[in-house]
Amino acid sequence: MIATLTRARRTVEAELIAYKRTWRGTVISSFVNPVFFLSAMGLGLGSLVDRGQGNLSVSYLTFVATGLMAAIGMQAGAGDGAHPVMAGIKWRKEFHAVITTPMNPGDIVVGRAVWGTIRLTFIMVVFTIIAGLFGAFDVGTALMAIPPAVLTGIAFQTSMTAFTATREDSTSLTTIFRFAITPLFLFSGTFFPIANLPQAFQWIAYATPLFHGVELVRKIALPGIVPPDVTTLPIWVHFAYLGVMLAVGITLAARFLDRRLRP
Amino acid sequence: MTENLVEARGLTKTFGSFTAVDSIDFDIRKGEAFGFLGPNGAGKTSTMRMITTVSPITDGKLTVFGMDPTTEGRDIRRRIGVVPQEDNLDLELTVAENLYVYGRYHDMPRATIRERIDELLEFAQLTDRRKNTVESLSGGMKRRLTIARALINDPDLVILDEPTTGLDPQARHLLWERLYRLKRQGVTLIITTHYMDEAEQLCDRLVVMDQGKIAAEGSPSELINRYSTREVLELRFAEGEQDEAVLRLDGLADSSEVLADRVLLYTNDAESTQRGLHERGVHPEQVLVRRSTLEDVFLKLTGRRLID
Numbered sequence: 001m002i003a004t005l006t007r008a009r010r011t012v013e014a015e016l017i018a019y020k021r022t023w024r025g026t027v028i029s030s031f032v033n034p035v036f037f038l039s040a041m042g043l044g045l046g047s048l049v050d051r052g053q054g055n056l057s058v059s060y061l062t063f064v065a066t067g068l069m070a071a072i073g074m075q076a077g078a079g080d081g082a083h084p085v086m087a088g089i090k091w092r093k094e095f096h097a098v099i100t101t102p103m104n105p106g107d108i109v110v111g112r113a114v115w116g117t118i119r120l121t122f123i124m125v126v127f128t129i130i131a132g133l134f135g136a137f138d139v140g141t142a143l144m145a146i147p148p149a150v151l152t153g154i155a156f157q158t159s160m161t162a163f164t165a166t167r168e169d170s171t172s173l174t175t176i177f178r179f180a181i182t183p184l185f186l187f188s189g190t191f192f193p194i195a196n197l198p199q200a201f202q203w204i205a206y207a208t209p210l211f212h213g214v215e216l217v218r219k220i221a222l223p224g225i226v227p228p229d230v231t232t233l234p235i236w237v238h239f240a241y242l243g244v245m246l247a248v249g250i251t252l253a254a255r256f257l258d259r260r261l262r263p
Numbered sequence: 264m265t266e267n268l269v270e271a272r273g274l275t276k277t278f279g280s281f282t283a284v285d286s287i288d289f290d291i292r293k294g295e296a297f298g299f300l301g302p303n304g305a306g307k308t309s310t311m312r313m314i315t316t317v318s319p320i321t322d323g324k325l326t327v328f329g330m331d332p333t334t335e336g337r338d339i340r341r342r343i344g345v346v347p348q349e350d351n352l353d354l355e356l357t358v359a360e361n362l363y364v365y366g367r368y369h370d371m372p373r374a375t376i377r378e379r380i381d382e383l384l385e386f387a388q389l390t391d392r393r394k395n396t397v398e399s400l401s402g403g404m405k406r407r408l409t410i411a412r413a414l415i416n417d418p419d420l421v422i423l424d425e426p427t428t429g430l431d432p433q434a435r436h437l438l439w440e441r442l443y444r445l446k447r448q449g450v451t452l453i454i455t456t457h458y459m460d461e462a463e464q465l466c467d468r469l470v471v472m473d474q475g476k477i478a479a480e481g482s483p484s485e486l487i488n489r490y491s492t493r494e495v496l497e498l499r500f501a502e503g504e505q506d507e508a509v510l511r512l513d514g515l516a517d518s519s520e521v522l523a524d525r526v527l528l529y530t531n532d533a534e535s536t537q538r539g540l541h542e543r544g545v546h547p548e549q550v551l552v553r554r555s556t557l558e559d560v561f562l563k564l565t566g567r568r569l570i571d
Contacts, residue, residue, distance in 0.1 A: 006370075014364040018355040093351035099317055100345035101368035101416075102337045262317050263278065 004110055007103055011111025012118065030123045034130045037068055041191065042134060056193070057229050058222060065136035066221045067190035069127060069149040070213035073120055077153030078181050080116050081160025081253075082173045089165065095261055105261050106254035109161060113154050113250065120153045121146060137221055145221035148242070152213030155242050158249030165256035184210040195228035206231075209245055212238040266293040268420055268451055269314055273323030276309045283309040285475035286323060293419075296442075296452040298469030300462045300557060302567070306475040307455035308348065311424050314453065315345050328419070341369065344413030346423040350405045352397045358408055359384070359393045362415055369416040379415055386441065387411040403434030410441065421445065422453045427461060439464055459557035471561055478564040483557055490563045491555035492517050496528040496536055498547040508545050515539045520562055529559070 019026075038061065046060030056063055088095035088108070095108055124146040132139035164173060187197070188210035194202050205211045216238040218230050269291040276284040284306040291297045299307040312318035314327055316336035325332055327339045352361050359380055366376030384390045387407040392400065400408065406426065413421055426442070427435040442465055446452055456462050462469050463483045471478045471486070479486055496516070500508055509521055516528035516536050526547075530536040533552045540547070562568060 010364075010367050010370075013367050014353070014356075017360050017364065018353070021355070092354055093349065094353050096317075096347065097345075097351040097353075097365075097412075098368060100315055100340060100343070100347075101365060102340050102370065103368050104337070262319065 004107065005114075007107040008111035008114045010103065011098075011108060012115045015112075015115045026119075027126075030126045031130065033072070034068070034127045037072075038065060038131055038134045038136065041068075042131075042136065057224070057226055059136075061134060061136050062222065063193075063218075063229065064191060065131040065134070066142070066145065066218045067214045068131075069124060069142075069145060069221070070152045070210060070217045071185050071188070071190045072123065072127060073149040073151075073153030073213065074156045074184065074210050075181065076120055076123060077116060077155070077157035078160045078177070080112070080119075081157040081162075082164055082177070083170060085112075085161050085164040085257075086167070086170055086173065089257075089260055090169075095257070099261055105257040109158065109250060109253040109257055112161065113158055116154050116157045117150055120150045124149050141223065142221040145217040148213065148216040148220060148238070151239075151242050151246065152210065152216075155209060155213075155245040155249055158246060158253045162249055162252035162256050165253060165260045184208055189214045193229050194231060206233075209242065212241040216242070267291065268293050268328055269453070270326045271310075271323065272325075274310070274313065274320060274325050275322035276306070276313060276318065277321045282475050284313070287470075287472075287475075287477045289470055289477065289480065291451065291453060292468075293451055294449055295467040296446050296454060296465050298462045298466030299453070299455040299472055300457070300459065300466075300469050300561070301455075301472035302457050302561075304474075305457075305472040307472055308424055310472075311422055311453070311455055315343060315422055316340055341416065342419045344416065344418035344421040346406075346409050346413045346421065346426055348424040348428065350409050352405060352408060352412070354397050357394050357396055358389055358400070361397060361408060362412055365412050365415045371416065376415070379417070383411040383414055386414070386444075388437075401434075403430050403437065406430060406434070406438060407441065410438070414445075418450070420451045420453065424455050425457070426454060427456075427458065435461075459561070462557055469557075471557075471564060473561075473565045473567075479560065486557060486560045487555045491559040492529040493531045493555060494529075494533040495553050495555050495559060496530060496533055496540075497549075497551040497553065498526045498528065498540075498545075499524065499549040499551075500526075501548050508547070511543050511545055512540075515543070518563075522568070527559070527562070529555070529563075 041064045042061035046064065049060040098108060099105060128139055128142045128146065131137065132142065163176065167173065188205060188208055194205045194211065197205060215230055215233065216235065218225055219235055267290045271287060271289050273286045273288065274284060275282070275286050287310070299310060301307055309318065313320050313325060313332065316332040316339050319333060328342060330339050332339060353364065356364060362380045362383060363376055366379065384393055387410065389404060389408060389411070392404065397405065397408065427438055430438065442452065452465070454461070454465055466483060468482050470480045479490065481489065505526065509526060512519060512526065512528065516530040518529045520527040528536055537550065558568065
């Protein structure tokens with residue numbers, strides 16, 4: 001375990017060195033994206049929702065901001081497990097070089113998950129502060145919801161890494177974003193309570209991962225929120241779901257990447 | 264007593280129904296430059312990948328430094344350096360950073376890595392490129408950086424897969440010179456190549472591989488003595504005259520090979536063979552006398568050329 005983390009640190013060091021040169025661009029997008037989303041959805045759309053028949057117990061801005069924390073985590077994590085992994089395997093092939101050192105493919109998976117955790121935490125802190133400035137929620141409480149949002153992201157990152165490792169080219173990556181990530185983004189309770197869906201679709205939502213991330217973030221960041229804005233599922237169910245997804249994601253990613261890099 | 268760094272017995276690699284490496288035996292001794300010569304698809308790279316522990320063996324026995332690649336991969340990789348066929352440098356990092364990161368992957372202390380980087384940049388003649396991005400380097404420079412990267416952990420064994428493929432002649436010679444230098448320092452080298460001149464220049468011993476099997480083994484000169492003659496006459500004929508001329512060459516040389524564009528006559532006395540040509544009234548447009556090479560050995564062993 002300690003050996004694994006030591007080796008994971010090597011990946012983080014390598015990523016940090018590259019990040020030193022590219023961080024400015026990342027920072028800009030992690031500031032700009034939340035501002036766009038919160039203005040358009042939270043303020044723009046929110047003014048309509050709050051004025052209408054909306055029976056939310058919180059403002060729409062508050063509702064969306066908390067949902068977005070998990071959703072942005074998912075998108076960043078899934079993105080990290082897709083094209084950069086394909087590049088390491090196939091385009092730039094740097095993974096092939098790394099595994100000729102004492103590093104194993106599993107070390108790359110764990111190292112990237114650790115690095116993803118650091119990067120996502122940073123994105124989430126920025127998001128939380130900006131959303132706080134928008135008046136979405138109390139920043140102090142919302143900061144507590146960062147770990148679940150990051151957990152959501154890393155569960156997606158490792159699962160997507162496992163998927164990417166089995167793909168020949170990036171066509172299927174585009175497909176999975178179009179037909180899995182985008183629908184999850186739209187229908188997992190980020191923008192409206194799951195209770196508004198027909199009963200059958202609610203059950204589908206229960207089975208999908210982003211729903212659990214969104215619920216978890218909301219229940220932690222907004223202690224006063226009540227059903228039907230959130231479900232009555234206990235918090236541990238969401239944690240367990242995402243925890244299992246992460247464990248399965250890491251295990252499969254390590255196995256599939258090994259198969260791919262060491263045929 | 265010479266110590267074997269690598270030993271293979273009945274080493275086999277299959278991918279589904281395709282047999283890439285077909286039960287081969289070889290020993291690689293400490294301090295030598297050992298070559299795998301053969302055309303593309305002969306099984307050289309698959310063999311290299313098994314030695315570097317990045318491809319599990321299908322059957323047979325393989326030890327590297329006396330260790331088992333299946334269970335002791337990490338410990339083997341600590342002591343080797345790998346130069347892959349295609350450069351896989353980290354394009355987001357500078358020249359020095361590429362070396363640094365690899366030193367860290369090898370668990371080296373930062374101060375040691377920094378000293379080593381200075382030495383290696385010197386060795387690879389990239390000192391003034393230290394802070395450049397990898398993308399700005401020429402093909403030869405990238406190759407030298409890849410070799411420098413393979414040396415960061417001061418390996419006992421360096422494995423080079425087609426080290427000069429795609430380089431211009433000048434860059435090749437510079438690279439060869441660096442590899443000689445490594446050899447003189449006592450580093451064991453394993454080189455795969457489909458260039459016979461590279462194998463002759465660099466290898467103390469080599470195996471000729473074809474279709475997953477080892478066709479012959481020995482030093483370049485042994486192989487040439489055993490499988491070829493001292494000299495070769497290369498005859499080129501005017502358009503359409505080769506077929507007719509070939510009929511009159513029978514018995515003139517020890518053996519001959521008829522290629523699409525020329526005829527090779529293997530002989531130990533080029534002068535008398537040339538006289539024989541004249542006596543038989545064979546008048547090629549061009550006659551070239553050269554000494555035998557590993558290309559001829561390969562042709563003799565397999566009936567095919569190394570590079571098509």
